[in-house]
Amino acid sequence: MLERHEGALGLAGVAAQADALTIAWRNGDSAHIPFLWLRHNCRCDDCVIRQTSEKRFRVSTVERDIRPSAATIDDEGTVHETVTIRWPDGHRSMFPSGDLAELLHPPRRQLRYWDARFEPCRFGFDEFLASDQIAAAMIEEFLTTGACILTDGPTEPNSVERLVPRLGPMRETLFERIHNVVVDPAGYNIAHTLEDVPPHNDMVSYTWPPSVQALHMLVNDCTGGESVFVDGFAVAQRLRRELPCMFETLCAVQVPFSLFSAKDVTYAVNPMIELDSAGHLKLLRFSNQTMLAMPLSEPRLDDFYRAYYELDARVNDAHVQASSRLEAGEILLTAAHRVLHGRKPIKGAGRRHLQDAYFEHDNVRNHLAALVHAVPAQIDLALPGP
Ligand SMILES: [Fe+2]
Ligand SMILES: [Zn+2]
Numbered sequence: 001m002l003e004r005h006e007g008a009l010g011l012a013g014v015a016a017q018a019d020a021l022t023i024a025w026r027n028g029d030s031a032h033i034p035f036l037w038l039r040h041n042c043r044c045d046d047c048v049i050r051q052t053s054e055k056r057f058r059v060s061t062v063e064r065d066i067r068p069s070a071a072t073i074d075d076e077g078t079v080h081e082t083v084t085i086r087w088p089d090g091h092r093s094m095f096p097s098g099d100l101a102e103l104l105h106p107p108r109r110q111l112r113y114w115d116a117r118f119e120p121c122r123f124g125f126d127e128f129l130a131s132d133q134i135a136a137a138m139i140e141e142f143l144t145t146g147a148c149i150l151t152d153g154p155t156e157p158n159s160v161e162r163l164v165p166r167l168g169p170m171r172e173t174l175f176e177r178i179h180n181v182v183v184d185p186a187g188y189n190i191a192h193t194l195e196d197v198p199p200h201n202d203m204v205s206y207t208w209p210p211s212v213q214a215l216h217m218l219v220n221d222c223t224g225g226e227s228v229f230v231d232g233f234a235v236a237q238r239l240r241r242e243l244p245c246m247f248e249t250l251c252a253v254q255v256p257f258s259l260f261s262a263k264d265v266t267y268a269v270n271p272m273i274e275l276d277s278a279g280h281l282k283l284l285r286f287s288n289q290t291m292l293a294m295p296l297s298e299p300r301l302d303d304f305y306r307a308y309y310e311l312d313a314r315v316n317d318a319h320v321q322a323s324s325r326l327e328a329g330e331i332l333l334t335a336a337h338r339v340l341h342g343r344k345p346i347k348g349a350g351r352r353h354l355q356d357a358y359f360e361h362d363n364v365r366n367h368l369a370a371l372v373h374a375v376p377a378q379i380d381l382a383l384p385g386p
Contacts, residue, residue, distance in 0.1 A: 010025055010026035010027065010077070010081075010097075011023065011024070011025060011026070011073050011076060011081055011083070011097045012024040012025055012026045013073070014071045014072070014073060014083055015071075016035075016067065016068060016071055017032065019034060019035060019065070019067075020032040020033055020034050020035060021033050021035065021038060021068065021071055021083075021085070023083060023100060025097075025101065029101070029104055031100065031103070031104050033100075035065075035066050035067055035068060036059055036062075036064065036066060038068070038085055038093060038095070039057075039059070039062060039066055039087065039091075039093065040055075040057065040059050041093075041095075042057060042091070042093035043093075043094070043095075044091075044092070044093060044094070046091070047093075062087075062089075066087065066088070067088070068085045068086060068087055068088075069086050069087060069088050070085070070086040071083065071084070071085045071086075072084050073097075074094075080096070081096070081097040081098075082094050082095060082096050082097065083095045083097060083100065109143060109144065110144070111144060111145075111146070111233065111338075112144050112145050113231050113233065113234035113237065114145060114231045114234060114322065115231070115234065115319055115320050115322070116318060116319050116320055116321050116322050116323075117322070118145070118147075118231070118322040119322070119324075120145065120147040120148050120149045120229075120322075120324070120332070121138070121141045121145070121148050121149070122148070122149045122150075122151050123137070123138045123148060123149075123150055123151070124150070124151055124152050125150045125151065125152055125153030125154070125329070125331065126152065126153075128150055128166065129162065129163075129165070129166060132371050135166055135367075135371055136368055136371040136372055138150075139166075139364060139365075139367060139368040139371070140368065142333060142335065142364065143335070143364070143365060143368070145231075146231065146233070146334060146335035146338045146339040147229055147231075147322075147332065147333065147334050147335070147339050148332075148333050149324070149326075149330055149331065149332050149333070150163075150330065150331040150333065151329070151330055152329055153216070153329045153330065153331055154329065155218045155219065155328045155329050156218075157178075157180075157218060157353075157355065158178050158355070159216070160178060160214050160216040160331065160355055160357045161178070161357075163214060163331075163357075163359075166367060167212065167214075167333075167359045167363065167364050167367065168359055168363065169359075169360075169363065170357055170358065170359060171210045171211075171212075171358040171359055171360050172358075173203055173206065173210070173266070173358065174264040174265075174266055175259075175261060175264060177357070178355050178356070178357045179355060179356040179357070180353070180354075180355055181353070181354040181355065181356060182351075182352065182353050182354075183346065183352065188259075188260065188261035188262065189259065189289075190289045191343070191354075194345060194346045194347075195345060196342075196343070196344060196345045197289075197342045197343040198288055198289070198315075198316055198342050199228060199229070199230045199232075199286070199315050199316065199321065199340035199341060199342040200286055200287035200288065200289065200290075200340055200341070200342060201213075201232070201284060201285065201286060201287060201336050201337070201339075201340055201341070202287070202336060202356065202358070203259065203266065203358070204257045204268070204270075204285035204286070204287045204290065205257040205258050205259040205266035205267055205268050205290055206266055206268055207268045207270055209283075209285065209336065209337065210336055210358030210359070210360065211283075211335065211336055211337045211359075211360050211361035211362070212333065212334070212335060212336055212358065212359035212360060212361050212364055213333070213334045213336040213341070213356060213357075213358055213359075214331050214332070214333050214356065214357045214358070214359065215227065215326065215331065215332040215333075215334070215341065215354055215355075215356055216330075216331045216354065216355045216356070216357065217326040217327060217328055217329070217330050217331070217352075217353075217354050218328060218329075218353040218354065218355060219328055219351045219352060219353040220325070220326060220327055220328050220350075220352050220353075220354075221350030221351045221352065222346050222347065222348050222349070222350035222351065222352040223346075223347045223348040223350065224344050224345050224346045224347035224348065225325075225343055225344060225345070225346040225347075225352055226323050226324065226325045226343070226344045227323065227324055227325070227326050227332055227341065227342075227343055228321045228322070228323045228341065228342040228343060228344060229321070229322050229323075229324075229332070229334060229339055229340065229341045229342070230315055230320050230321055230322070230339065230340040230341075230342075231320065231322075231338065231339060232284040232286060232315070232338055232339060232340045233281045233284070233338045234320070235311070235314050235315055235320055236250075236273055236281055236284060236311075237281065238314070239310065239311060239314060243307075243310060245303075245307075246303075246306065246307035246310050246311075247273065247307070249300060249303045249304055249306075249307040250271060250272045250273045250304075250307050250308070250311060251271055251273045251274070251275060252271060252300070253271060253272075253298060253300050253303075253304040253307075254269045254270060254271055254298075255269065255270065255271065255272055255285065255291060255294065255304075256268075256269045256291070256292040256293075256294070256295075257269075257270075257285065257287060257290045257291055257292060258290060258292050259290045270285055271285070272284065272285050272286055272308070272311070273285075281338070282337070283337040284337060284338065284340070286311070286315060286340055288312065315340060321342075323344070326354070335361060336358070336361075337361065
């Protein structure tokens with residue numbers, strides 16, 4: 001769920017400092033807002049294209065060290081309370097105090113981390129498509145835990161396309177738009193064999209791997225082959241707490257990955273753990289099967305192998321691996337930059353046919369914004385992701 005801070009309405013004062021305006025609220029909150037930020041975010045008719053609500057004003061059209069000539073509080077103590085700023089060229093910018101208060105405490109999605117005991121929430125496929133309310137509940141849950149299961153879905157090949165209005169558009173790669181995962185002696189990927197598939201995320205051979213994955217079971221008449229999934233962010237966060245040097249190594253050292261078929265090759269070199277500018281986890285790239293040899297010229301090769309050894313052991317620890325046998329008509333949705341998926345070995349001769357399709361987390365999140373008629377920025381500032 002999103003945590004929202006109660007608005008800090010009620011301005012106590014404004015004061016210009018060397019390069020920022022200090023705004024104080026009566027509840028004790030305060031903010032130091034750079035002058036150029038204030039000038040940049042002016043919402044007057046000169047600075048905004050009214051038709052589109054987009055910015056017209058560009059920062060480089062004023063002095064970089066611009067300072068207001070005056071800053072005052074108007075309509076103090078009323079619902080119209082506003083900080084009014086006058087600039088040396090006569091321009092005037094007005095900021096309702098409620099808007100400024102919200103900027104102090106932007107809503108942030110609290111991710112719910114999990115381990116082997118996790119059971120993803122289940123939602124009916126038809127209900128998810130038919131009901132905006134159920135779709136919103138599913139997406140909300142998905143954004144929080146990174147994994148949900150749709151049940152009682154179709155079993156016709158490519159019917160995962162029916163999710164496009166809710167989750168799409170589909171993210172395509174160089175390989176098939178919808179990947180067929182069947183045991184195939186000519187297959188190009190470990191998933192086409194009977195082997196145990198250790199937890200991984202797909203397509204880390206792209207610099208921006210698909211951020212949502214749908215694993216749609218069409219036929220499951222084999223024994224074994226249970227799906228395994230791991231909250232990679234929970235594992236990484238724990239590593240960060242317990243072995244920060246190793247975590248930092250995995251954030252820094254570039255690792256090559258490649259996935260290829262007879263006709264296509266994908267290749268990208270990136271760190272296994274990526275953070276956003278605030279230091280929050282943004283994206284994991286973990287796929288032992290598609291990782292290439294590390295270059296011997298890597299100066300931190302020893303450190304890297306110590307850290308990778310630790311991460312590999314943690315991801316493959318039974319305590320973090322949730323598991324579920326996907327039956328025909330079930331679709332496991334994962335936030336693929338966060339949640340790793342795998343499969344236990346397939347036994348027996350029964351048929352098994354899974355289809356994989358990819359979507360993008362931004363689009364899924366924005367579908368939720370549309371469903372609850374909210375401004376996207378108020379829905380989720382957390383993820384990245386995932
Ligand atoms: Fe996979
Ligand atoms: Zn303006």
